[in-house]
Structures are given as C-alpha cells and as structure tokens.
Amino acid sequence: MEEQDETITKHEQLLQHIEKLQVGSKISVRKLAKHMGVSEGTAYRAVKEAENMGIVVTRERIGTIRVEKKPRGISEQLTFADVAEIVGGQVFGGSGGLNKTLVKYAIGAMKVEAMMRYVEAGSLLIVGNREDAHSLALEHGAAVLITGGFGTSTEVKALADQCDLPIILSRHDTFTVASMINRAIFDRMIKKKIMLVEDIIAGKPKPEVLKASSTAQDFREMTEKTGYARLAVVDEWNRVIGIVGRKEIEELPAEQPIEKVLIRRPITATLQTSLASAAQTMMWEGVDFLPIVDRNRKLISTVTRHEVLQAMRDAQQQPNTGTGETFDHLIWNGFAEEKDEDGGIVFHGFITPQMATDLGTISEGILTTVMIQAATRTAKLLSGFDYVLDNMSTYFLRPIQIEDAVVIRPIVLESSRRTCKLEIQMSYDELPVAKCILTLQSIDH
Secondary structure, eight states, rough: OOOOOSOOOOHHHHHHHHHSSSOOBOOOOOHHHHHTOOHHHHHHHHHHHHHHSEEEEEEEETTTEEOOOOTTTSSSSSSSHHHHTTTTOOOOOOOOGTTBOEEEEEOOSSHHHHGGGGOOOTEEEEEEEEEEHHHHHHTTTEEEEOTTTOOOOOHHHHHHHHTTTEEEEEEEOOOHHHHHHHHHHHHHHHHHOBBBBBHHHHHHHOEEEEEEEEEEHHHHHHHHHHHHHEEEOOOSSEEEEEEEEHHHHHTTOOOSSSSSTSESSOOOOTSSSBBBHHHHHHHHHSSSSEEEETTOBBEEEEEEEHHHHHHHHHHHSSOOOOOOOOHHHHTTTTTTEOOTSSSSSEEEEEOOOGBBBTTSBOOOHHHHHHHHHHHHHHHHHHHSEEEEEEEEEEEEEEOOTTEEEEEEEEEEEEEEESSSEEEEEETTEEEEEEEEEEEESSSSS
C-alpha cells in the first residue's frame, strides 16, 4: 500500500487514492480493498462517496470508472463526450466536437434516404458499418456512433475532423447503446430535479465562525451582526469542532470562553446532501442549524432549517419541465385519486406485470411502497406539508394477481402539526389483501 498520512482516516485515504487515479481507469472494489489494505465494505463506501462527488461513475456493462468531475450546474442534456463515456466508446475522429450538445439520437435501421429524414444538426446517428450513412450524417451536421465493434474509412474520419463532429466506435450492439444513452438522459433529468445543499449556499458569504477560545461577548456581537441564533466553532485548521447557541451562552459572563458550553461533534451535512435529507435530519435530530463541511470536516458554509424549507417550497412552485421519473413515480403512475361516498380519499389502480417477482408473485416491497405513497399523499392533501415515514407495521393477507384492480383506502387515526398516524387498507374485489399502520413525521415542523 502506498504511504499515507496517519492523521487521516482510511476512508479519506481511499478517496485521495481514487482522486489520483487517471481519468478512464476502471475501479474494482476488491482490488481497491486489497491495494489499500482495507475491507471490501470500507472500499465500497469510499467508491459510493466518490460517485456522489462526481469523480466516479458506474455504467451498465462497463463497470465503475474514474471520470472528470463536472460542475453541478451542468445542463440535463448530454454532450457527445458524455455519450462516448457512457457507452465505453473510442473516439475515432472529430474530437473537436466532443463538447457539443446532443439534441436527439436516431437509429439507422432503414435505407439511407429514409434515415436522413431523422438526422439533423446536433443529432447522433447510431448505426453499424454503413460508410455511406456515416458520410451523409456528418454532412447533415450529425455525429456518428458506430456499433458492433465496426470502424469506418480514413476518408470518413477526415470528414469528421473537418466538420468537428465526433465518430464514436462502440463494441456494443445498437439496442444496448440506445438503452444506455436513454437511461443516462433520464438519470440526469432526475438528478437535476433533486435540489442539493450546494444549490442554496451558492453566493452566500463566507460564514462567521468562533474559536473555542472565543468569549460569550464575541458570540453575542457576532449573532447581532449575522442574525443567526447559532454559530459554528472551528479549530485552527477550520475544522468544525462544535456549535454554540444563545441557550448555551445565556448565563455566561461576557469575558468567559465558550469552550465548556459548546456542543461538540454536531450533526453536519455536505454539499452533496439533498435538501430533503437535510430537512429530515434536522427534524429527527431536533436541530435547526447545520454546518456544511467537506470530507475532512472543514467548514464550507452553514444552513438553517428555515433556509432549507424555504428553498424546498420555492422549488415546488417552479414548473416541472423534466420527464425523468424515479421508481416511486413509475410504481404510482397507474393509480388515481377519487372521493368516496363519505368524502374520504380513495386511490385505485392496477397491479402491472412489472410489479411481479421472478416467481410470478407480487412483490411485497412494491405493495409496501404503494401504501406508503398513499399515506404521504393523503397526509399532504390534508395539511399541505411534506412527510417522511417514521415507522410502519404491515400485514399481507391474500395473494394478488397481475392486472388485478385494487383499491387503497387511507384512514387518518391521529394528526398533529408534527405527526400523522394512518391505517392503509388495500383491497381487491372488496376483500382486504394488505393492510398497514404507519406514522409519518412532517419535515416542515
């Protein structure tokens, strides 16, 4: 194992090692663990954090590779360089156009004349070893992705260089590369819709901080200046060692250091923490202030619960232009809401084949997800707040067949500003098939 600074953790050593890897290097958890002398679990956690940092990606049929980190504000559209990376492709020519944006892609599975009707500037033609199609696509302003491990002529390469439009060679078949590109587009749309902590601290001034040796008077002057009721406390290397608030300082004499009253090992978040996770953490931990740190716990910024919740509310008021959908959305797509005779909320829908397991039975995990969705939607309809699951007891009473039409009936048992307790019953043909009792926690209070 290469020599490392003993003052940093194994996790940090692993991240530093991954950062030093050449872009394009494949990463094996097993080999990484062996090389660094750590468990495979420790290596896996480091790889996943590197993925969250944007320096590692995992691609279907390719594996985990080291990539160049992209800025957070990147468009949801892919570039041709992204496409080459996604399909594990080799750029044969036209590398000057790799940073151009992919507008759409077309699959060349027809006569060339018909094919060109779907090709335009900014598009990508996915095709096999058809040199006439390669040339025509470039002349129409489109890049070319050649599948099946085929190549093309030097004349076509020269044309690509002249047009600054890349030719990408991939060993995968046409269907596979189209699926990989489509999946990457949807993944990017989903990620773009998820707000992160770094989205709300952009442009914020550098946070005011205290040292352990600072006095109660220093705290009072700084809170008056900033308006914050809590402040981060850092050491000489700007690493967070604690936080302190008005409650802790209340009875301290003006010249007394704050060292003995500060709250040590505070809950923190990173730039990649989602706003929903930050709000949920604050709710569970009963805190309203989070220092934002890097992986070495050095302070970057701070956020309050009010700032997080306000940003989430603002985001919900924005028009939803993305079409990427998470598994929860896809599962819930087949359900509709209506009012019953008593004015209560009822959801009904069909059990689709995608909800089945390999054995042909309906997945209990899917049914649980559907009931949780019904509960959170019901609670939000009643209060206007967003909720997360706190606890749940589930009972599966009868088997359900594919394409059965089910009805989900939520009953609110208790509701307050902080929690909502519900009973959810799923039935088919008026017979109960699954039931749960669950408690939700509001992240708005």
